[in-house]
Amino acid sequence: MSEIYPYLEAENIAVGYGSHRLIQQFNLIVHPGHTVVILGDNGTGKSSLLRTLAHMQKPLTGQVTLNVDPFLLETTQPFFGELTVVENLTFWHQLFVNSKMPSADIKQQFHLTSLWHMPMSLLSDGQLQRVKLSLLALTTKKLWLVDEPYASLDATNTLRVKSFFQRYCQSGGSIVMTLPKLEQHEAGRIVNLNAANTKNQDKVQ
Numbered sequence: 001m002s003e004i005y006p007y008l009e010a011e012n013i014a015v016g017y018g019s020h021r022l023i024q025q026f027n028l029i030v031h032p033g034h035t036v037v038i039l040g041d042n043g044t045g046k047s048s049l050l051r052t053l054a055h056m057q058k059p060l061t062g063q064v065t066l067n068v069d070p071f072l073l074e075t076t077q078p079f080f081g082e083l084t085v086v087e088n089l090t091f092w093h094q095l096f097v098n099s100k101m102p103s104a105d106i107k108q109q110f111h112l113t114s115l116w117h118m119p120m121s122l123l124s125d126g127q128l129q130r131v132k133l134s135l136l137a138l139t140t141k142k143l144w145l146v147d148e149p150y151a152s153l154d155a156t157n158t159l160r161v162k163s164f165f166q167r168y169c170q171s172g173g174s175i176v177m178t179l180p181k182l183e184q185h186e187a188g189r190i191v192n193l194n195a196a197n198t199k200n201q202d203k204v205q
Contacts, residue, residue, distance in 0.1 A: 034189070046193060073146045112134065
């Protein structure tokens, strides 16, 4: 039987800019099918940590090992305001490697049917968030790094996204997400960046 490697492993990393360290001595192991929730107030370095885990920002110390290619969904994911929802999703589909076409399933999953042909510039914050999250459904990546996925969502759409995440993990995908506070009935391991000295001494597996 072949050994199953973790999708991601961070070993004693420090995250920040120059001499300013937001997070230090951070350890994390993410196995297939797992969810990790990183809690932290604004300014604790959640977004910088995700960028570091995605190899988009170099850790100040330590090492991040990726055994799969991740997909990072940031809070500032760019869209073209003059283009419609489906035009934006089609654009991203063409950028992604081995991606899925925007489909009726995506419209239903993220409640986008009535928005499909609307310009992005006319959408509310909650509607924009749903479109942004639908990018995950276009990818075939096995590891998602998602910054504050429930921002601006109402209770109904939050439940839809949680169900979507659960199905993804059941199929062998893994998620590392950030949240400002713990959601009710949130699944997964919890890492709290608000702890003293923002240190995570033990490996989360």
